[in-house]
Amino acid sequence: MLNVPAIFASNVFNDQVMRTRLSKAVYKQFRRTIDQGEPLDMVTADFLANAMKEWAIEKGATHYTHWFQPMTGSTAEKHDSFITPSPNGMAIMDFSGKALVKGEPDASSFPSGGLRRTSSARGYTAWDPTSYCFVKGGSLYIPTVFVSYTGEILDKKTPLLRSMEALSRVAVRFLRIFGNENVTRVTTTVGAEQEYFLIDKAMWDQREDLILTGRTLFGAKPPKGQELDDQYFANLRPRIAAYMADLDEELWKLGIYSKTKHNEVAPAQHEMAPIFTTTNLGTDQNELAMEVMEKVALKHGLVCLLHEKPFEGVNGSGKHNNWSMSTNDGQNLLDPGDTPMENLQFLTILCALIKGVDEHADLMRLSAASAGNDHRLGADEAPPAIISMFLGEELDAVLQAIEDGTAYRTQVREFEIGVNALPSFPKDSTDRNRTSPFAFTGNRFEFRMVGSSDNIACPNFLLNAIVAEELSWFTEKLEPFAGTEGFERAVKDLLREVLQKHRRIIFNGDGYSEAWVQEAARRGLPNYASTVDAMPHYTDEKNVELLSKFGIFTPDEVKARTEIHLEKYSKTLRIEARTMVEMARTQLIPATLRYVRELCDTLALKKQLGYSAFTEDELARKLSDLADAFYISAQELEQRVNRACEVKEILEQARFFHDHVLDEMERMRTISDTIERIMPRDLWPIPTYSEMIYNV
Ligand code: ADP
Ligand code: MG
Numbered sequence: 001m002l003n004v005p006a007i008f009a010s011n012v013f014n015d016q017v018m019r020t021r022l023s024k025a026v027y028k029q030f031r032r033t034i035d036q037g038e039p040l041d042m043v044t045a046d047f048l049a050n051a052m053k054e055w056a057i058e059k060g061a062t063h064y065t066h067w068f069q070p071m072t073g074s075t076a077e078k079h080d081s082f083i084t085p086s087p088n089g090m091a092i093m094d095f096s097g098k099a100l101v102k103g104e105p106d107a108s109s110f111p112s113g114g115l116r117r118t119s120s121a122r123g124y125t126a127w128d129p130t131s132y133c134f135v136k137g138g139s140l141y142i143p144t145v146f147v148s149y150t151g152e153i154l155d156k157k158t159p160l161l162r163s164m165e166a167l168s169r170v171a172v173r174f175l176r177i178f179g180n181e182n183v184t185r186v187t188t189t190v191g192a193e194q195e196y197f198l199i200d201k202a203m204w205d206q207r208e209d210l211i212l213t214g215r216t217l218f219g220a221k222p223p224k225g226q227e228l229d230d231q232y233f234a235n236l237r238p239r240i241a242a243y244m245a246d247l248d249e250e251l252w253k254l255g256i257y258s259k260t261k262h263n264e265v266a267p268a269q270h271e272m273a274p275i276f277t278t279t280n281l282g283t284d285q286n287e288l289a290m291e292v293m294e295k296v297a298l299k300h301g302l303v304c305l306l307h308e309k310p311f312e313g314v315n316g317s318g319k320h321n322n323w324s325m326s327t328n329d330g331q332n333l334l335d336p337g338d339t340p341m342e343n344l345q346f347l348t349i350l351c352a353l354i355k356g357v358d359e360h361a362d363l364m365r366l367s368a369a370s371a372g373n374d375h376r377l378g379a380d381e382a383p384p385a386i387i388s389m390f391l392g393e394e395l396d397a398v399l400q401a402i403e404d405g406t407a408y409r410t411q412v413r414e415f416e417i418g419v420n421a422l423p424s425f426p427k428d429s430t431d432r433n434r435t436s437p438f439a440f441t442g443n444r445f446e447f448r449m450v451g452s453s454d455n456i457a458c459p460n461f462l463l464n465a466i467v468a469e470e471l472s473w474f475t476e477k478l479e480p481f482a483g484t485e486g487f488e489r490a491v492k493d494l495l496r497e498v499l500q501k502h503r504r505i506i507f508n509g510d511g512y513s514e515a516w517v518q519e520a521a522r523r524g525l526p527n528y529a530s531t532v533d534a535m536p537h538y539t540d541e542k543n544v545e546l547l548s549k550f551g552i553f554t555p556d557e558v559k560a561r562t563e564i565h566l567e568k569y570s571k572t573l574r575i576e577a578r579t580m581v582e583m584a585r586t587q588l589i590p591a592t593l594r595y596v597r598e599l600c601d602t603l604a605l606k607k608q609l610g611y612s613a614f615t616e617d618e619l620a621r622k623l624s625d626l627a628d629a630f631y632i633s634a635q636e637l638e639q640r641v642n643r644a645c646e647v648k649e650i651l652e653q654a655r656f657f658h659d660h661v662l663d664e665m666e667r668m669r670t671i672s673d674t675i676e677r678i679m680p681r682d683l684w685p686i687p688t689y690s691e692m693i694y695n696v
Helices: 014-020 022-035 042-058 097-101 157-179 203-204 208-213 238-253 281-297 342-357 361-366 392-406 457-481 489-506 514-523 529-540 541-549 555-608 614-646 651-678 689-692
Strands: 063-068 076-081 083-085 092-094 123-127 133-136 139-148 186-200 257-262 269-274 302-305 319-327 438-440 445-447
Touching: 042 097, 042 133, 042 139, 063 123, 063 514, 076 123, 076 139, 083 438, 097 123, 139 157, 157 281, 157 319, 157 457, 186 203, 186 281, 186 457, 186 689, 203 302, 208 555, 238 257, 238 269, 238 281, 269 281, 281 302, 281 457, 319 457, 342 361, 342 392, 342 457, 342 489, 361 457, 361 529, 361 541, 392 489, 457 489, 457 541, 489 689, 529 541, 529 555, 529 651, 541 555, 555 614, 555 651, 614 651
Parallel strands: 063 139
Antiparallel strands: 063 076, 083 092, 123 139, 133 139, 186 269, 186 302, 186 319, 257 269, 319 445, 438 445
């Protein structure tokens, strides 16, 4: 039997290990770095490195690697062995503080969005001591940030760390106004529910589209999809259960609190949710979890698909980003609490979020924008592309009362809002609304737009930046009243003013309905349907101002990120379109023509014999016409891709792909799917949807 507490975090160099492996003095010095941000001196670093090395070697490691999160969308690692020559021609295992703290990988092959010329290739990785080192596959992994020689940031972790610092600074000052004298640090927390698909590896091997793009570019819908709702929370089939058990074990060893596992809505779709932790660690762990999910699948003869839309016609996968803030004295700032003063604090924070999300809906939207996620958002399976907030009936009524300046009546008692007795909201005072992109769920917000394969750093640093901005706005307004008699009055007045202006962002109804699209337009809420509509707003003046104000990005860095995202969009579509053309020409059209030939042969033979050949005649004509259309579409698609590649300006190119390539891809797929439905199963060269999603 698995002894979970014994294996938990057994591959992590965490606080527990440090206490036993470091001298008291070194441990204390290191904690000062973590807790108070004191720089790490080289002597301490040397002691740490040595202890880490000893520990890692005991765990089977021979190498170490600086592990970072460049703008490619996956993590990066380069492994160095601990080996050092000894004078007698032998080897010793050595690891210095310098090697722990800093690395110098060649940065020239990572996306930088024009920030760094290829000629100046040097990049630095620097250890982020706030995230734990761990051992995996024979290497000691050191979580690091990644910056260029000249200091521009080239990764996703640095802005996240910066946003957490900024938010903490601002939030501590904000909390003072409400009498929180002991809070010295506010940390953002995240729990990322991760959706994924599992299919048989043998099926995957036969699908070039899955191999090259992560999603099926062809495939007729099977007779049965998810209409029976018989997969969600369904009992786990043995192979899936075995996979999940193995996955849990691997995640636990890496110190990831994998908590929940279940079948999701679509056939072959599942979910893993960990217990929340600090955003920094949560982001690292989510990246790690995705990697482990893929690797464990292979051991079971399965492939784990993390793409946002691997199969058309059934739900795609997302990543619910549960977000909150907690203080070092143990308060969850989004917990409504039960004392009046805390409620006033909570309501102010809530209004700060309302104001922030309304003012920066574009940033929230673009934080979840990608070619893959474009297939999900607004397709009645995930939130629409319109940002709104769900608060639930009770909270909404409380805010309405503040806005109207009236008393809020509950079944239990009546009170004057914001003065003496604000309600205590039971944890489940909010209902669930699965259609809302940004929903209050009792003690946190759940941002549901994020794509399943995304790194969660981006949505979180943008959200942190937005909240930092708003908390500092509220602080400026309210600080003069702090500790005065007029304080509560001032808070109430300010909240009323904010709500009157920003109430439009709150929507508790059905986010999938057409009526909401119309209503949102009436309210003036932006609806950026695709990545190419959303992404250019990154560089809007107000957004650049916000990000540079808190030292998260320079204006150049914002521009660079925008370009990287748009380039990635174009490249993704280019690869997808070319994969379609190739599969059409080398697999699907030849298969169709072979069948036409077979039909014609039979037709001729039957005619000679004087038989009726009605079916052959019908099918041959139909398929012959479809094959022509298929061929022409492949020609057309190829030309359009070539034209797109000639467009030089980055945004224009992405738009070209969106406007002209995507629709030809869809046309071509429709032709192919029509053919697939009438082709004999044994002649169709790639596995069908039924074979892929119903055979595990
Ligand atoms: P559901 O699917 O019902 O929304 P799950 O249990 O699948 O709920 O996931 C909820 C997620 O929210 C978990 O990862 C949980 O740890 C996380 N969560 C709970 N409290 C907080 C918090 N204060 N901050 C961030 N995440 C939280
Ligand atoms: Mg869930």
